[in-house]
Amino acid sequence: MGAGGLRRGRGLDGHGLPHGRADHVHGPLHRAPAGSGGSGRQRDGLGARPARARRGRPGPPHRDPHPSLALAARGAGRYGERTRGRPRPHDSRAGDRDPGHADRRGDAAHARQADQLPARGRGHQTRRDRHGAGSHRRVGPASRKPSRDPGRAHRARGLTLDLPPPTPPIHDDREVCLDGLPVPRVLGRVGRKGGPVLVLFGAVHGNEPAGVRAIRRVMPELEARADRLRGEVVALAGNRGALAKGVRFVTRDLNRKWTFEGIERVRTSDPASLADEDLEQRAILEQLEPVLAHAHEPVTVLDLHTTSGSGAPFCCMSDTLRNLRIGLGLPVPLILGLEEVIDGTMLGYLSDVGHRGIAFEGGRHDDPVTVDHHEAAIWLVVARTGLLPPGEIPDLAGHRRRLEAACQGLPRVVEVRYRHVVHEGDGFEMRPGFRNFDPVRKGQVLAEDRTGEIRAPMSGRLLLPRYQGQGEDGFFLGRVVPRSVLRLSRSIRRLGLDDALGRLPTVRRDPLDPDRLVVPRAVARGPLVDLFHLCGYRRRVDQGEHVVYVRRRQDRLL
Ligand SMILES: [Zn+2]
Structure with a gap:
């Protein structure tokens, strides 16, 4: 975010920073200058490594935890390249404010203001010359001349050199239907290149078809407004094989396979050797990679899920400022840190490579209201990302009201503090009657397995109690994050x-x-x-x- 060139400050900002100008130099995920203590080329020769060099002196040596940043280089690199020195649709700093939840009244006029990120130029700018990566230099009034970064031009030139070859296409002619209609991998694509990009995912878990149904409702509406779309919306089906069978997954959870190593293996494997979720992931990468590679700014991915138990809608995401910009625009509880206790989620991966990833849990799998919730979330995110002016969105205030009504009395932000892992053969069984966000006391019996009763190790909120046969997450426990703490955290x-x-x-x-x-x-x-x-x-x-x-x-x- 903030990959643009020079931006004007607006004087004293909310954090007391003086007048000035921020020179945003985006080095991360681009190729580093040659001889700067480590080239951008990864061990596998595919990806780019974040540029680490501080201004004027080499950065620390970098031990990259990931063997490949293929998508990173293709996605984050490209928008860094394309946006440098020219206006961007949004100012990331402005968007990092917390505008979304000032509006809980649901009136249309207010929603119009609150549902769209502030225009660029209104936000504050900060110094962020951190560890040499993505350095954002603050240039005060006494030094208006932008300082030179010898690595900048090099990085810009080197960007495309680091692009790996595209994931080879695979042949997937399986016919999958839902409600009598086919479910292709690409459920829809509408809009134009050059603006914000929103990727919608439905049925990443095969027993959660509500997202596909909601996408089917929204795409024709978007197509009817295609000429007014400022960017592009791409809708993809997740686990088609599992959807056909009505199960969460066939062999492995598709939403636990997004490690850098796993992705590299899947994208370079012989298609004939891939089956089930590996095949699904390969087909998704084939569609997703070009979208990320050609994006001019961070792509927003909205992943639509449902739960086995009934309960209010909520969303989950990695705790990054970029995600918070969008997530706080949804009037539902926000669970932070889930991706940090689960390895290999798709959205965790997308966050790592610079994009935004939000999982929206709409409600119970088979509840018709769940589809309404998904639809509402899609429209709110469409507005939030600036794809359509709020006035163009059908019943935006009504969508907001619908979600607000479903979440009344629930905490705004909860952070995950504990995860109960279920292993195969544990005989895990949740005690009946629990709902998401229920308060629990330390020592309270929550479930049982072969070893006996399972008690809450801490007091807090119960999250995602498992009332289904698959998956290794028994339940989570969370703690409410006060708004003041969240504001402090962001500052x-x-x-x-x-x-x-x-x-x-x-x-x-x-x-x-x-x-x-x-x-x-x-x-x-x-x-x-x-x-x-x-x-x-x-x-x-x-x-x-x-x-x-x-x-x-x-x-x-x-
Ligand atoms: Zn799911």
Whole structure:
């Protein structure tokens, strides 16, 4: 985000920054300057590595946790290239404000203002020269002349060189139907290139057809307004094979396969050797890669899901500023940090490579209202991303009201603090009657398995209780995040104050990877962990006597 060239400041901003101008230089995910301590070429020769060099001096050596950034290079790289030095549809800084939930009244006029991100130029700008990646230099009034970055032109030139070959197409002639109508991989595509891009996903889990139904409702409406669309909407079917069988997945959960290693394996494998979810993922990559590669700004992916139990709609996403921009525009509870406790989600991956990924859970699988919720979410995101003026969207205020009504009394933001993992043969069974977001007390019996009763290890909110046979997530426990804390969290990150975490006693920033903070196990609890979460370091990795907290790569690309 913020890949544009020069932007005018607007004087004193909400954070007390002085007048000035920010020179946004987007190095991340582009090829690094040759000889800068590590070329952009990855070990497999396909992807690009974030440029790490600080202004005027080489950056730290980089240990990339991912063997390939193929999509990253193709997606994030391209919009960095195309937008440099020319106006962008949105100002990311402006969008990082929290406009969405000021509006809960549902009146049309108010919704018109609240549902669209603020225009560029209204936001504040911050210094963000963090770890040499994605450096955003603040140029004060005394130094209006943009400083030179010798790597900039090189990165711009090198962008396309790093593009890997496209994923070879596969032949997939399976006929899959839902409600008597065919479900092709591409459910629809409407609009024009050059503006915001929204990718809709339905049925990533095969037993969740509501998303496909909602997409079928929305696409004709979008096509009727195609000439007014500022960008493009692409709708894709997820797990077609599982959808045909009415199951969540056939062999493996399609939404747990999006690690960099896994993607590289699937995209380079012989198609004849791929089956079930590998085949699905390959077919999705074939469609998704060109969309990401040709985007002029971060692509927004809205992944439509449903739950086995009944309950209010909500959304989940990785805790990045870019995601919060869109997620906070939906008047439903927001679960933060789910992707950080689950490996290999598609949206976690998309967040890592610089795009936005939001999972919207519309309600129970077979509840007709769920489709209404999905439809409402799609329209609100269409408005939020600026694809259509709010006035062009049919019944936008009604869609907002529908979601608000379904979520009354629920917390606005909940962060995941605990995950109960179910292993095959555990005999896990949730106690009946639980609903999503139900408050639970520490010690309360929530489920049982072969070993006996399973009690809540902490007090909080119960999230995603499993009342179905598949999947390895038994339940999650979360804690409500007050709005003030969320605001503080966003401000800290926008201002780059989280850089100071590595200077705290007992905390060490990994010299090879600035997204990792290492602490002794003995201190990895309480307020320190709260502070890490506040700054977006949510993934916990236990390493012997130490614990590593990892943030999404994207948060330093801003
Ligand atoms: Zn699902």
